[in-house]
Amino acid sequence: KRRIDWSPLAAEKQGFKHFMLKEIFEQPRAVRDTLIGRLRSEDASPSLEFAELDARVDVRALAERHKITIVACGTSWHAALAGKYLIEQLARIPVEVDLASEFRYREPIVREGDLVLAISQSGETADTKAALQEAQRLGATGLAICNVVDSSIARLADVVLYTHAGPEISVASTKAFTTQLTMLSMLAIHLGKQSGAMADARAQALLEGLREMPVAIDAVLGVQAAIKIIARRWVGARDWLYLGRGLSFPVALEGALKLKEISYVHAEGYASGEMKHGPIALIDDSVPVVVLALEGPGYHKTLANLEEVRSRGGKIIAVATAGDDAIGDVADDVILVPKVDAFLQPILASVPLQLLAYHVADLKGTDVDQPRNLAKSVTVE
Amino acid sequence: KRRIDWSPLAAEKQGFKHFMLKEIFEQPRAVRDTLIGRLRSEDASPSLEFAELDARVDVRALAERHKITIVACGTSWHAALAGKYLIEQLARIPVEVDLASEFRYREPIVREGDLVLAISQSGETADTKAALQEAQRLGATGLAICNVVDSSIARLADVVLYTHAGPEISVASTKAFTTQLTMLSMLAIHLGKQSGAMADARAQALLEGLREMPVAIDAVLGVQAAIKIIARRWVGARDWLYLGRGLSFPVALEGALKLKEISYVHAEGYASGEMKHGPIALIDDSVPVVVLALEGPGYHKTLANLEEVRSRGGKIIAVATAGDDAIGDVADDVILVPKVDAFLQPILASVPLQLLAYHVADLKGTDVDQPRNLAKSVTVE
Numbered sequence: 001k002r003r004i005d006w007s008p009l010a011a012e013k014q015g016f017k018h019f020m021l022k023e024i025f026e027q028p029r030a031v032r033d034t035l036i037g038r039l040r041s042e043d044a045s046p047s048l049e050f051a052e053l054d055a056r057v058d059v060r061a062l063a064e065r066h067k068i069t070i071v072a073c074g075t076s077w078h079a080a081l082a083g084k085y086l087i088e089q090l091a092r093i094p095v096e097v098d099l100a101s102e103f104r105y106r107e108p109i110v111r112e113g114d115l116v117l118a119i120s121q122s123g124e125t126a127d128t129k130a131a132l133q134e135a136q137r138l139g140a141t142g143l144a145i146c147n148v149v150d151s152s153i154a155r156l157a158d159v160v161l162y163t164h165a166g167p168e169i170s171v172a173s174t175k176a177f178t179t180q181l182t183m184l185s186m187l188a189i190h191l192g193k194q195s196g197a198m199a200d201a202r203a204q205a206l207l208e209g210l211r212e213m214p215v216a217i218d219a220v221l222g223v224q225a226a227i228k229i230i231a232r233r234w235v236g237a238r239d240w241l242y243l244g245r246g247l248s249f250p251v252a253l254e255g256a257l258k259l260k261e262i263s264y265v266h267a268e269g270y271a272s273g274e275m276k277h278g279p280i281a282l283i284d285d286s287v288p289v290v291v292l293a294l295e296g297p298g299y300h301k302t303l304a305n306l307e308e309v310r311s312r313g314g315k316i317i318a319v320a321t322a323g324d325d326a327i328g329d330v331a332d333d334v335i336l337v338p339k340v341d342a343f344l345q346p347i348l349a350s351v352p353l354q355l356l357a358y359h360v361a362d363l364k365g366t367d368v369d370q371p372r373n374l375a376k377s378v379t380v381e
Numbered sequence: 382k383r384r385i386d387w388s389p390l391a392a393e394k395q396g397f398k399h400f401m402l403k404e405i406f407e408q409p410r411a412v413r414d415t416l417i418g419r420l421r422s423e424d425a426s427p428s429l430e431f432a433e434l435d436a437r438v439d440v441r442a443l444a445e446r447h448k449i450t451i452v453a454c455g456t457s458w459h460a461a462l463a464g465k466y467l468i469e470q471l472a473r474i475p476v477e478v479d480l481a482s483e484f485r486y487r488e489p490i491v492r493e494g495d496l497v498l499a500i501s502q503s504g505e506t507a508d509t510k511a512a513l514q515e516a517q518r519l520g521a522t523g524l525a526i527c528n529v530v531d532s533s534i535a536r537l538a539d540v541v542l543y544t545h546a547g548p549e550i551s552v553a554s555t556k557a558f559t560t561q562l563t564m565l566s567m568l569a570i571h572l573g574k575q576s577g578a579m580a581d582a583r584a585q586a587l588l589e590g591l592r593e594m595p596v597a598i599d600a601v602l603g604v605q606a607a608i609k610i611i612a613r614r615w616v617g618a619r620d621w622l623y624l625g626r627g628l629s630f631p632v633a634l635e636g637a638l639k640l641k642e643i644s645y646v647h648a649e650g651y652a653s654g655e656m657k658h659g660p661i662a663l664i665d666d667s668v669p670v671v672v673l674a675l676e677g678p679g680y681h682k683t684l685a686n687l688e689e690v691r692s693r694g695g696k697i698i699a700v701a702t703a704g705d706d707a708i709g710d711v712a713d714d715v716i717l718v719p720k721v722d723a724f725l726q727p728i729l730a731s732v733p734l735q736l737l738a739y740h741v742a743d744l745k746g747t748d749v750d751q752p753r754n755l756a757k758s759v760t761v762e
Contacts, residue, residue, distance in 0.1 A: 067475075074658025085487055094448075094490045096477065101654020105627055105679055106466055109475045127654055238619065239647045246486055257659045264662055266620045266647045273482020273508055273762070277455025278638045280754045281645055298486055301762065312754050373661045373693050381654070381682065 018368045020170035028214035030175040033164035034182045046207040048190045059194035067094040068115045071131035075173040076119040079180035081250035091191035100127035112139035121176035122377035123151020181347045209341040216338045220351045231359030234288045240267035241289045248292035255353030263361035272305045283314040295321040296342035399749045401551035409595035411556040414545035415563045427588040429571045440575035448475040449496045452512035456554040457500040460561035462631035472572035481508035493520035502557035503758035504532020562728045590722040597719045601732045612740030621648035622670045629673035636734030644742035653686045664695040676702040677723035
């Protein structure tokens, strides 16, 4: 009798070794689905649709007299940090980001007419839910970015913006994060148009960039083999640093968290400019330093940071923009991603770091989809 | 001929093995000197004197329509994070904290009439200086907390609040940090009185607490022997986590930075509530977890976090309040500090973590005062 090694669960992995890998590869579809509900691109020029938000929020008043407070935990908090940069720069509305577990207990300053934005994949994160409720109690309008429809946070919020990542089984979040970033990018562009801070042409260019994002992600997924080789080279490292500036800073934090979560090695993310204020003491030739060195405003500062790492014997794995030849002179390994607008880089640059973390963990043989000590959604405080 | 093993430098260490240790032990004096210039305590009821600030800043307008942005790097950034909690809670003025290296490049939202506060021990930190200038250019009044008199940042600021730590020779900052926290505590109390957010009796109680702080620090320095034993027990650990909530969160970040800077082990600070969102995956019985578990609003939540660490086999070094008997049941090691007002705990709780970092590094035999790769003041970007 032939033994059939088959389970419904394995079937759902659609040939991928782990759910995490499957979910990483679903991102072109997930990002596209998240865009579809909001981005009208039937016409020559794409436009955004946030009718339920427009009905509830006076964006000009928000920009002039109020602020947005984003509350989140873990991976969603990293999305929130990117959200602050996006919304402040594109819409000129002040944004405060707080860990939900901190927000609740520090008597936060929230005023009638402020906006609170809760970000949670599951919509059940206990601290985030309580933070949203607290801000609403103080007079803020509650906005939520959730993936799970009709979840607790979605039900509490005055306006819900759903990502359409689909069910995420892996404990380490991947497609939920990039779809949160996608939603935050659209939200920032929309707020920028409503607040009057953003020229139409600029908004159009960013929306075109978002429309092309699934194709760009596909291109990054295509270099998996190269990332696997880098993972093999560094699988023995015990300490990793991840560095990024500006919008790449939260990407660095998230990249480090992925590796920490599933491979149990000590990876830590830092703002590149902070390296000289402490973490550089850690660096020697046993510490791989993953540096987000994408083209854009912070590029030359980042190159200077790379030189500092090199001069201390540190090994550099750079995530850089295709066509950047200079990076070859300073990095030990390089992962090249397609050129996109600097404001959209976080979505794209997150993908190779997911693959890097995945392959390090897989080579180590950890339980990738169910890492020790962690639960998928943290419903206790 | 008798060889005289003596150098002017050694003499200046006044019998201490390293400048860092000398400077840790100078903290009662440094904090007292920082208080003296501002805290009038000749009378029965102490009061604060910030005349130059009062002349330049309309605190009620600040609370009603503006915000304070604090810019800093490294250790000073940790002081800034505590400053946000103190000022928001005691004075109800919105505070944003930013890494100086990030602030400059993200087109920050600063408005005419806002206040910017730059914190830098040396007063020469390049990124902090540039961030202060940028905020002033955008219309903010510039306030600075510096230790070095007549430094670049002090000269640029509209109002300077000097700490009186005295020269800090050790690269790893200790007395500069606790005097920054002392100044920020006084500033928060003063702003709270000026904004009307703070009752006189509450302010009096806090000022009494500050006045007693040098004595409390002395008591913590008295338990050095116990901390040395804990350091010996854990000197072989490669990874450390530091956890804190609320005002103890920046203390945890700073404690981890101290250890990282001088002993080159990978120590990382986290907000206690974030542990379940990733870092708990790192925990096993080889990872000491230093937990700030002081009495106060977050105490019971913190105990719950401790149980989670324990149930994963993690080893706990707790910093707790003298008289707390319950902590003995959950911690593997405990460092007890005198009871002080919850708002003043950061100053006191930083001290045992400095001693812990110092003794781990000294046992490892690193160059404590001149750790590899680091410079005392970062005057390049």
